[in-house]
Amino acid sequence: MGFDFNALLEKAKKGGKAVADKTVELTEQAKVSAKIINEKAELDGLYKELGRNVYFSARNNDEETDFENALAKIDAKIAKIAELEEKLRQLKGNKLCGMCGKNNDAEAEYCSACGNKL
Numbered sequence: 001m002g003f004d005f006n007a008l009l010e011k012a013k014k015g016g017k018a019v020a021d022k023t024v025e026l027t028e029q030a031k032v033s034a035k036i037i038n039e040k041a042e043l044d045g046l047y048k049e050l051g052r053n054v055y056f057s058a059r060n061n062d063e064e065t066d067f068e069n070a071l072a073k074i075d076a077k078i079a080k081i082a083e084l085e086e087k088l089r090q091l092k093g094n095k096l097c098g099m100c101g102k103n104n105d106a107e108a109e110y111c112s113a114c115g116n117k118l
């Protein structure tokens, strides 16, 4: 009954690779999460700017102010955040509920919002 060092080594290598893959996955998720936080902060800034412009426009009875550009910037930011959130959902393997659209954990069998079977 000999000790099979090679078999142990193989097993350790495989384990190490799995850990490395998992680490890469988590790093990618962390990057996308950080981007989402960043984009949301920028969106808050755009809302704030628009609010200030609306305020001064109303105070000065300025009916000429065109908000289309600001609205378009906000629309683009919202779309970008939705895109990143979808990417993060895919990286995590999360399940979207077909009934209500709620983002559920990968292990979930039923939707946490509406109880629909996933």
Ligand SMILES: [Zn+2]
Binding pocket: 097, 098, 099, 100, 101, 102, 111, 112, 113, 114, 115, 116
């Ligand atoms: Zn649901």
